[in-house]
Amino acid sequence: MERQEYNITAYTENQVGLLNRIAIIFSRRKINIESLNVSPSEIEGIHRFNIVIVETEEVVEKLAKQIEKQVEVLKVYYNTNADVIWQEMALYKVPTDVIAEKVLVERLLRENGARAVVIRKDYTVFETTGHREETDNLIKALQPYGLIEFVRSARIAIIKASEGFHRKLQEFERREPSEEVAENEFLNDREQVFTM
Amino acid sequence: MSTQTLAQPAASPAAAPETTPITGAVATLQALVAEGVDTIFGYPGGAIIPIYDALYDFQPELNHVLVRHEQGGIHAAQGYARSSGRVGVALATSGPGATNLVTGLADAMIDSTPLVCITGQVFAHLLGTDAFQETDIINITTPVTKWNYQVTRAEEIPEALAKAFYIARSGRPGPVLVDITKNAQMQTFDAPAYERCTHIRSYRPAPVVRKEYIEQAAALINSAKRPFILWGQGVVLGKAEQEFKEFVDKSGIPAAWTILGVGALATGHPLNVGMLGMHGNYGPNVLTNECDVLIAIGMRFDDRVTGRLDKYAKQAQVVHLDIDPTEIDKNVKTTVPVWGDCKETLPLLTALVERKEHPEWLARFNEYTAEEVDAVIREELFPTSEELTMGEVLQQLNEITGGEAVIVSDVGQHQMVACRYALQNQSRSHVTSGGLGTMGFALPAAIGAKFGAPHRPVVAIIGDGGVQMTIQELGTIMQTGVDVKIIILNNQFLGMVRQWQELFHQRRYSFVDIQSPDFVTVAAGYRIAGQRVDDRAELRSALEKMLAHPGSFLLEVMVTKENNIFPMVPQGCSVAEIRLR
Ligand SMILES: Cc1ncc(C[n+]2csc(CCOP(=O)(O)OP(=O)(O)O)c2C)c(N)n1
Ligand SMILES: [Mg+2]
Numbered sequence: 001m002e003r004q005e006y007n008i009t010a011y012t013e014n015q016v017g018l019l020n021r022i023a024i025i026f027s028r029r030k031i032n033i034e035s036l037n038v039s040p041s042e043i044e045g046i047h048r049f050n051i052v053i054v055e056t057e058e059v060v061e062k063l064a065k066q067i068e069k070q071v072e073v074l075k076v077y078y079n080t081n082a083d084v085i086w087q088e089m090a091l092y093k094v095p096t097d098v099i100a101e102k103v104l105v106e107r108l109l110r111e112n113g114a115r116a117v118v119i120r121k122d123y124t125v126f127e128t129t130g131h132r133e134e135t136d137n138l139i140k141a142l143q144p145y146g147l148i149e150f151v152r153s154a155r156i157a158i159i160k161a162s163e164g165f166h167r168k169l170q171e172f173e174r175r176e177p178s179e180e181v182a183e184n185e186f187l188n189d190r191e192q193v194f195t196m
Numbered sequence: 197m198s199t200q201t202l203a204q205p206a207a208s209p210a211a212a213p214e215t216t217p218i219t220g221a222v223a224t225l226q227a228l229v230a231e232g233v234d235t236i237f238g239y240p241g242g243a244i245i246p247i248y249d250a251l252y253d254f255q256p257e258l259n260h261v262l263v264r265h266e267q268g269g270i271h272a273a274q275g276y277a278r279s280s281g282r283v284g285v286a287l288a289t290s291g292p293g294a295t296n297l298v299t300g301l302a303d304a305m306i307d308s309t310p311l312v313c314i315t316g317q318v319f320a321h322l323l324g325t326d327a328f329q330e331t332d333i334i335n336i337t338t339p340v341t342k343w344n345y346q347v348t349r350a351e352e353i354p355e356a357l358a359k360a361f362y363i364a365r366s367g368r369p370g371p372v373l374v375d376i377t378k379n380a381q382m383q384t385f386d387a388p389a390y391e392r393c394t395h396i397r398s399y400r401p402a403p404v405v406r407k408e409y410i411e412q413a414a415a416l417i418n419s420a421k422r423p424f425i426l427w428g429q430g431v432v433l434g435k436a437e438q439e440f441k442e443f444v445d446k447s448g449i450p451a452a453w454t455i456l457g458v459g460a461l462a463t464g465h466p467l468n469v470g471m472l473g474m475h476g477n478y479g480p481n482v483l484t485n486e487c488d489v490l491i492a493i494g495m496r497f498d499d500r501v502t503g504r505l506d507k508y509a510k511q512a513q514v515v516h517l518d519i520d521p522t523e524i525d526k527n528v529k530t531t532v533p534v535w536g537d538c539k540e541t542l543p544l545l546t547a548l549v550e551r552k553e554h555p556e557w558l559a560r561f562n563e564y565t566a567e568e569v570d571a572v573i574r575e576e577l578f579p580t581s582e583e584l585t586m587g588e589v590l591q592q593l594n595e596i597t598g599g600e601a602v603i604v605s606d607v608g609q610h611q612m613v614a615c616r617y618a619l620q621n622q623s624r625s626h627v628t629s630g631g632l633g634t635m636g637f638a639l640p641a642a643i644g645a646k647f648g649a650p651h652r653p654v655v656a657i658i659g660d661g662g663v664q665m666t667i668q669e670l671g672t673i674m675q676t677g678v679d680v681k682i683i684i685l686n687n688q689f690l691g692m693v694r695q696w697q698e699l700f701h702q703r704r705y706s707f708v709d710i711q712s713p714d715f716v717t718v719a720a721g722y723r724i725a726g727q728r729v730d731d732r733a734e735l736r737s738a739l740e741k742m743l744a745h746p747g748s749f750l751l752e753v754m755v756t757k758e759n760n761i762f763p764m765v766p767q768g769c770s771v772a773e774i775r776l777r
Contacts, residue, residue: 013398017334017344024339065522071343071363071399176397184348186320186379 001056005034007079007086007157008064010049011041011169013072014181022049022073025066031055035088037154043169045178046074052155074172079159086157090135091117092126092142093149099124105145112138123148215386220350221250223387224314224376227357228258230390233285235259235276235647237269241289243329244316246381261647261676264668266293268640270300271666274309275644278627279602279654281435283310283364284644290316291329294336294375299634301340301371306631307456308433310369312360320348320377333375342370350383358393367401368520369433402519403535410541413515413532414548416489422557423449424480424487426472426501429456429630430494430518430538437461437623439542440493446546448553450561452480454495456630459620463599469561473501474765475612479564481763481771484509486560493517494538497527498631507770517541571776572762577617583756584732586610586685590617592739593655593683601653602627604645606638606662609691612761614657624649636665642680643672653681653743660686660712670722673748681742682750684715687757695760700767719750730754 012018019038026033035052053060060078068076096119099105109116112134114126128135135152159165218226224247228236236258240248251260263269266288273284288294294315304311318327334346343363347356356374364372417423425447431440437460444451444461450469451461461468470477472484481503484490490512495501502508505527513531516524517538524533534541576587590613593601599619605611605628620626627645629637642656663684673680690708697705716726725745729738735753742749765774 016346017338020335021338028339062522062526069520069522071396074398172397178397182349182352184320184323186348187323189321 001058003054003056005052005054005081006057006060007081007084007155008049008051008053008060008067009077009079009157009159010051010067011074011076012047012049013074013178014040014045014047015072016181016183018070018072021070022051022067025063026051026053029059029063031059031063035155037156041169042166043173046169046173050154050156077159079157083161084157084159086131086155087129088132088135088155089127089129089153090138091151092128092138092147093123094126094142095146095148096121096124098145102145105142108138108141112141114138215388217384218387219246219250219382219384220347220353220376221246221381223350223353223385224357224381225250225254225258226387227354227390228285229254230392231283231357231361233258233283235261236285236287237261237263237272237276237644238287239263239266239269239289239293241291241293241316241329243290243318243378244287244293244314244381246378247287247314247316247376259647260287261643261672263640264671265666266296267299267636268643268666268669268672270297270304270311270313271634271637271640272644272647272669272672273311273313274300274304274307274637275604275627275641276648277309277311277644278641278648279624279645279652280648281624282648283312283361286311286313288313288315289329290318290333291331294333295331297373298336298340299632301337301373303629303632303634303637304371305340305342307629308369308429309371310364311371312357312364313371313373315373315375316381317346317375317377319379321379323348323377333373337373340371341373344373344375346375346377347380348377350380350385353380354387354390355393358391359396362393362396363399367399402537402540403521405536405540405544406534407544409532409534410544411548413491413534414545416513416515416532417447417449417491417545418548418550420489422483422487423447423489423491423554424483424512425449425451425491425493426454426484426495427451427457427460427493428454428495431457431460432494432623434494434519434537434539436537436539436542439539439546441465443542443546443549446551447549448551449491450554450558452477454498454501454630455615455626455628457495458615459625460623462622463618463620467558469558470565471616473498474503475616475761475763476501477565477616478568478763478774478776479561481765481774482564483560485511485770485772487512489513489515491515491517492528493542494519496523499527502527503765503769503771503773507772517545568763568776576613581756584730584735584753585759586613586687586755587617588732589683589685589735589739589753589755590614590657592736594619596739596743597653597655599625601625601655602645602649604628604638604642604654604656606656606658607633607635607692608659608662609687609695609759609761610657610659610685612692613685635659635662637662639663639666639682640669640672642682643669643676643678646678646680654679655681655683657683657685659691660684660688661690661710663715664710664712667718670719670724673724674722677747679746680748681745682748683742684750684752685755686712686715686752687755687759688712689757691759692761694758698758698760715750715752724748724750726750726752728752728754
């Protein structure tokens with residue numbers, strides 16, 4: 001069986017410790033996570049994980065089942081790249097004087113679909129989104145012009161065949177609203193609390 | 197989480213739900229009482245003192261058994277759960293107390309044992325500061341718990357424990373750990389009436405049963421010429437022994453067991469053809485590769501059962517009944533997956549299978565049994581050699597107990613002998629560490645098993661190596677007066693490792709020659725009666741004396757030093773390549 005990139009999408013409760021519980025399903029088998037994005041879904045209280053790994057379908061299927069088995073996981077899907085629309089976002093910080101002087105740079109940015117997010121006297125921050133090659137290309141292009149800093153986000157992916165996901169989630173939350181996350185509220189009370 | 201209120205005295209009409217101010221510690225213990233817990237195994241320490249303080253007022257409802265080591269506590273809780281079918285409860289303090297639970301959690305995780313472990317933790321404001329006896333037990337135990345949770349406020353306690361018990365016992369059971377910071381134990385809060393948890397929105401304990409799969413499975417079984425049933429602990433965990441027996445009786449299909457499934461169908465049942473796996477019986481292993489339909493029920497095709505996977509039952513179509521969807525297709529590809537609780541799926545299947553007998557097919561198993569008796573079993577159980585064998589101890593024990601005792605075995609050669617030869621008339625009669633193979637399990641597990649099944653005799657069968665791993669629990673036996681019979685099968689070796697070294701490493705006996713104390717004297721130090729036997733003439737009477745003795749008894753039997761366990765499927769071989777010698 002062929003190894004290829006798979007996009008695992010998991011809907012979960014918002015709970016302290018769940019990230020670790022999911023991460024060890026991969027690390028236990030010595031599988032490297034290529035990219036991991038965790039963020040609130042469109043429904044308050046439900047989080048969405050996007051995990052990218054390179055594996056065979058057989059292994060990915062077992063991993064997906066293992067993740068779904070966790071008490072606080074609602075649902076897991078896995079898809080090949082062909083079955084998702086995916087994007088990564090990148091930010092590039094470049095000296096403003098170079099940009100201002102060199103017309104070439106402006107063309108470069110335009111060609112790469114970059115957008116200026118912040119323009120200051122000393123530096124400018126550009127943003128692009130796209131596939132890895134696309135965000136990579138702009139790094140190469142900007143390097144000669146004094147690229148100061150670069151960062152890329154994890155991948156987010158939307159599933160092509162996800163009919164009615166949003167409605168299902170809404171319905172789910174309507175029937176049983178999520179609970180609040182309990183966090184440690186005592187961390188700043190060091191002086192007041194009695195210790196033994 | 198939706199919850200269900202326990203029977204409460206009738207509330208005054210229109211009153212707001214009544215609350216009572218109590219401490220987190222009291223709430224913890226009230227939760228245990230409300231969950232029907234009667235026995236807990238534990239060991240105190242600084243971070244759990246408030247709970248122990250409250251426990252003082254919960255006697256005798258919550259019988260607390262003071263163990264000698266937290267590993268002993270959790271193994272005892274496992275023994276209790278396994279013999280009783282209820283949730284076992286263990287209590288430990290933070291730091292070293294909590295880390296001492298880890299082996300037991302791993303064992304309970306892999307053997308699907310329902311446990312709720314409660315650990316004390318440093319004050320919430322100290323978390324992450326390397327405080328005295330602080331350890332990140334939540335992250336340490338994440339891979340070995342079905343669920344775990346840290347409580348930092350007293351108000352969280354009732355709901356956390358309600359969830360803990362529900363998760364531990366529902367679906368595929370497993371161990372759960374709740375870590376409670378000291379401030380949460382001490383804090384007073386207005387506690388509402390305790391509500392049991394019956395549902396968690398993100399958690400499906402059992403998959404929905406699919407009728408079409410039941411029908412397909414039945415059709416496959418009805419068309420089979422040489423069907424073969426493999427069952428595991430799922431039958432026991434699902435409390436489906438009766439449903440299983442009806443399925444076997446009606447279908448007339450020979451059935452073999454994994455070591456955790458033993459006893460779900462009595463060892464004397466005519467269709468019970470024996471034990472699977474590396475040291476299982478000859479017929480079930482060989483014929484796994486000759487059957488045409490393999491029906492796996494509540495078992496997970498562990499590698500000790502399957503041997504080499506690419507040569508395992510390749511000719512067979514496979515029906516797999518399991519409550520855990522991750523087990524389906526994990527190791528062996530299924531033709532028909534029957535998801536669901538076997539308590540539910542088995543009767544549906546039984547209704548559709550034809551009443552049949554398979555005399556010729558069954559005769560094949562019996563032929564292999566005869567061969568195994570000649571090559572292995574007769575000499576093991578009725579030896580002609582001078583020295584005692586482990587097998588004859590089991591044989592004599594069977595003759596005296598008639599298969600009514602709860603056997604608790606440790607790990608090694610004696611375990612395989614106990615599994616192979618102990619008669620079992622009923623379910624929950626053999627407690628052993630299956631998936632993890634934890635030496636040191638048996639002595640504490642036997643203590644727990646006795647608390648879980650107080651009216652049955654409990655006999656622990658332990659090696660000279662394993663008993664020394666948790667021998668301190670003799671102190672627990674002494675103090676509680678619990679009646680556990682202990683048989684040490686002393687071959688003066690770490691026998692199972694020695695066997696591998698003999699067979700596969702040119703007899704290079706590297707560090708398996710283990711010395712033991714005089715176990716009878718050690719027992720005497722704990723005021724436990726004992727005897728040592730090295731002569732066949734004394735064996736029977738010693739066993740009778742042990743079983744008749746009021747209270748605990750330690751019997752050390754000196755057995756032949758270099759016996760090997762056969763049959764054996766050597767590692768990397770297929771089940772059909774099982775060796776008789
Ligand atoms: C905690 C632990 N450590 C090591 C092992 C590896 N091991 C498996 S069987 C065995 C030998 C057991 O010796 P003994 O208790 O004397 O039993 P015997 O095999 O001689 O009957 C060992 C060391 C284990 N299973 N568990
Ligand atoms: Mg030994």
